[in-house]
Amino acid sequence: MALRKLKIAPGTLAIWKSVISVTTRKPAIFLPFCFIAALEVVVLFLLCQSPHAPLNIIMGPPIRRIWGQVYMHYPFFYELLPRLFYYAKIFLGIFFGSVTTGMAICAVSLARKGEPVDLKDIFRQVLRRYLTLIVLTSILYVAVHILMKQPSQLLFKYFRGGHAKLLFLGPKFWVTFFIPVLNFLLAVVLQGLFVYTIPYVVLKGKKFIPALLLGMRLFLKLIPKTVFVVAIPMILYIPVTMLRNNIGLLADKSSPETVGLILFIGILIGTLIVDALITVATTLIFIEETHEA
Amino acid sequence: MKRRAPFYLLLACSVLLATGCESRAFKAERRMWKAHKLAQAVYKNPKGTPPFVLQKAVDAYREIIKAYPGSLFAVQAEFSIGHLYLVKGDFDKARDVYKNLTTDCDKKGNLCAEGYFAIGKSYELQGRWAEALLIYKKIMQEYPFSAKSLDLPLYIIRHYRAEKNEMGLKSAADQGVAYYLGLKTQERGQKGAHILQSLITRCYLESGMWQDALDSLERYVRDYPDRDPQEAIFVKALLYARKLNDKQKAKEELERIVKDYPDSKLAPQAKTLLGRL
Numbered sequence: 001m002a003l004r005k006l007k008i009a010p011g012t013l014a015i016w017k018s019v020i021s022v023t024t025r026k027p028a029i030f031l032p033f034c035f036i037a038a039l040e041v042v043v044l045f046l047l048c049q050s051p052h053a054p055l056n057i058i059m060g061p062p063i064r065r066i067w068g069q070v071y072m073h074y075p076f077f078y079e080l081l082p083r084l085f086y087y088a089k090i091f092l093g094i095f096f097g098s099v100t101t102g103m104a105i106c107a108v109s110l111a112r113k114g115e116p117v118d119l120k121d122i123f124r125q126v127l128r129r130y131l132t133l134i135v136l137t138s139i140l141y142v143a144v145h146i147l148m149k150q151p152s153q154l155l156f157k158y159f160r161g162g163h164a165k166l167l168f169l170g171p172k173f174w175v176t177f178f179i180p181v182l183n184f185l186l187a188v189v190l191q192g193l194f195v196y197t198i199p200y201v202v203l204k205g206k207k208f209i210p211a212l213l214l215g216m217r218l219f220l221k222l223i224p225k226t227v228f229v230v231a232i233p234m235i236l237y238i239p240v241t242m243l244r245n246n247i248g249l250l251a252d253k254s255s256p257e258t259v260g261l262i263l264f265i266g267i268l269i270g271t272l273i274v275d276a277l278i279t280v281a282t283t284l285i286f287i288e289e290t291h292e293a
Numbered sequence: 294m295k296r297r298a299p300f301y302l303l304l305a306c307s308v309l310l311a312t313g314c315e316s317r318a319f320k321a322e323r324r325m326w327k328a329h330k331l332a333q334a335v336y337k338n339p340k341g342t343p344p345f346v347l348q349k350a351v352d353a354y355r356e357i358i359k360a361y362p363g364s365l366f367a368v369q370a371e372f373s374i375g376h377l378y379l380v381k382g383d384f385d386k387a388r389d390v391y392k393n394l395t396t397d398c399d400k401k402g403n404l405c406a407e408g409y410f411a412i413g414k415s416y417e418l419q420g421r422w423a424e425a426l427l428i429y430k431k432i433m434q435e436y437p438f439s440a441k442s443l444d445l446p447l448y449i450i451r452h453y454r455a456e457k458n459e460m461g462l463k464s465a466a467d468q469g470v471a472y473y474l475g476l477k478t479q480e481r482g483q484k485g486a487h488i489l490q491s492l493i494t495r496c497y498l499e500s501g502m503w504q505d506a507l508d509s510l511e512r513y514v515r516d517y518p519d520r521d522p523q524e525a526i527f528v529k530a531l532l533y534a535r536k537l538n539d540k541q542k543a544k545e546e547l548e549r550i551v552k553d554y555p556d557s558k559l560a561p562q563a564k565t566l567l568g569r570l
Contacts, residue, residue: 052315074322256326 015229018284019277026111030276031119032100037271039096041264043088048260050084051077078256082247085263090141098133101279102126102202108283109203129201132208136201139212140194148186152179180241188234191278192219192226199286218289225285233277240266321357321366328353328370332377339380350377368394368404375411384419388412403439406432410441422452433472438481443492446472450499466500469493487517494525503536523554527563540570 023029050059051072063071063080071080106122126133152175159171166174197215200206206214219226243250243262251258331350335342354370354377361367371394378387394401394408401408413428429449433442446469453461473489473496476482482489490513497506510529514522530546533539547570550563 051319056316074319075326 015225015281015284016232019280022108022111022284023280026107026117028117028119029104029107029111029280030272032103032107033272033276033279036092036097036100037267039092040089040267040271043092044085044260044263044267047081047084047088075251075256078251078259079248081259082244082263090145093141094134094137098137098198099123099126099130101137101198101275102129102133104276104279105199105202105283108280109287112284112287126202129205132201132211133198135208136194136197136212140190143194144187144190147190148183151182151186155179180245184234184238184241188227188231191234192223192230195219195226195230195278195282196286199283199290203286204290218286222285222289226282229281229285230278233274233281237270237274240269317361321361321364324353324357324360325366325369328357328373332373335377336380339382342381347377347381368401372407372411375415379415379418384415387415391415403436403441406436406439406441410445417452437476437479447492447495447499450496454499462500463502466496466502469496487513487520490517494528503532507532521557523550523557523559526550526554527559530563530566534566534570544570 046055047059049055050063051074056072060072063084067080070076103119103122103126106125107117107119110117110122155166155171155174155178158166159174164170193216194212195215196218197211200211200214201208204211204214240262244266247259247262250262328350331346331353334346335350351374354374357370358367371390375387375390375394378384378390391408391411394411395405398405409428409432413425413432416422416425416428426449429445432439433445436442446465450462450465450469453465470493473493477486477489490509494506494509494513497503497509507529510525510532513520513525526546526549530543530550533543533546544567547563547567550557551560551567554560
């Protein structure tokens with residue numbers, strides 16, 4: 001049976017040419033992502049120092065209360081570190097990442113128009129819509145956090161209920177293959193659903209609900225193109241996901257400090273590369289579709 | 294940028310100050326972890342492990358003892374060195390290491406009991422039960438309220454049960470009961486008298502003396518009505534049902550829980566069992 005040729009949405013490959021063109025002309029577009037990545041690295045570094053004075057005065061009580069005293073000791077602290085960093089990333093993403101994303105979107109728009117990119121002016125412009133951006137980013141994080149947990153929770157419940165197989169396949173297939181693939185697709189779709197919302201806020205000046213609805217409408221109009229544009233950079237994150245899924249094994253084989261290194265690699269690839277590429281590419285699509293340029 | 298350099302320098306210094314210094318305990322825990330990793334190679338294949346691998350692990354633990362003398366880490370490291378020699382079958386060397394743990398007992402307190410237990414265990418693993426038993430009795434005598442001494446009578450009973458030595462089993466049970474009764478008479482024992490009564494019950498249960506166990510459980514219910522007596526009644530019911538085949542008496546005990554302790558966690562279980570009997 002001949003394989004069907006994969007249909008790529010028209011203009012998808014051309015978008016990447018535009019991305020390269022815009023970013024090489026104006027590398028300042030990457031500065032907001034560099035800032036948020038640097039912030040994440042600092043926070044990761046500080047979290048790694050949680051068991052030690054003086055940070056243990058602040059971090060110690062909540063860690064002991066929520067997870068137990070054992071997690072203030074080596075090597076158990078490194079089992080907790082990914083979870084602590086996950087919550088820290090949510091906080092940083094909502095309160096700082098929303099601003100840096102907005103700034104990057106404005107910078108892309110100015111670069112596309114051939115106008116000078118002044119990050120100070122852009123910052124002031126984005127700050128005026130700070131509250132809206134925080135709410136939108138919060139919704140995205142909550143949606144991702146809740147929705148992405150559901151399939152794995154349902155499957156675990158099913159197999160814990162005593163069922164040996166689902167659709168003639170055992171739990172190993174579902175847990176090691178199906179769930180990661182499903183999580184990847186869900187991440188792509190959820191990111192795509194909200195990706196045009198922030199451009200509507202910062203570039204078109206729309207309010208919260210109109211921006212949300214217009215962003216979703218634009219996504220539904222451009223599903224294949226958006227999904228491709230979001231999925232391709234996210235493929236770069238798969239090796240990081242695989243490292244994170246085996247973090248315990250890697251820590252045991254080498255040293256628990258490897259956990260910090262893997263999280264650091266996640267910042268470099270996730271924030272600096274994947275997020276930057278998705279934001280720039282989808283902003284260019286937005287500009288093209290809404291005739292912003 | 295030049296004007297901002299002092300600001301960035303200040304920021305960097307603040308971040309570094311906020312991190313502080315790694316605590317001594319954390320460093321020690323890291324070293325222990327590394328030493329344990331080296332020891333794992335020996336535990337995985339004790340007979341096939343070359344001497345240099347064992348020595349590497351031992352040296353790692355000795356460095357911890359040197360760096361943190363008198364600390365709990367040093368004690369753990371001594372035990373670990375002893376265990377390494379034990380798994381390699383070098384019982385004399387293991388005992389020499391464990392003997393270090395039985396010095397300064399007035400400072401170490403109950404840790405010495407653990408050290409003596411390790412010595413006894415090395416004799417036991419070597420097949421020298423008589424010498425092991427002497428050490429265990431020494432622990433029971435000299436460290437009467439330590440965790441080890443409270444567990445030892447039951448440990449000795451289990452040993453005879455595993456060997457299917459009926460005479461030894463009966464004698465160990467009687468000695469265990471006498472030991473716990475002796476502790477009960479002491480002032481310190483009166484505070485935990487209900488625990489000692491439970492241990493007496495366990496002596497009878499471990500040695501298969503069901504009637505004596507029933508009497509001990511009934512005594513617990515009578516003497517300690519504030520200490521979850523329904524659990525003792527439940528055990529009585531199970532004994533009647535499973536060991537003595539007396540379903541009538543088992544039902545009576547279960548009905549006692551349902552009637553006298555209806556709000557306890559065991560009441561629903563008792564009702565279920567009543568339905569089955």
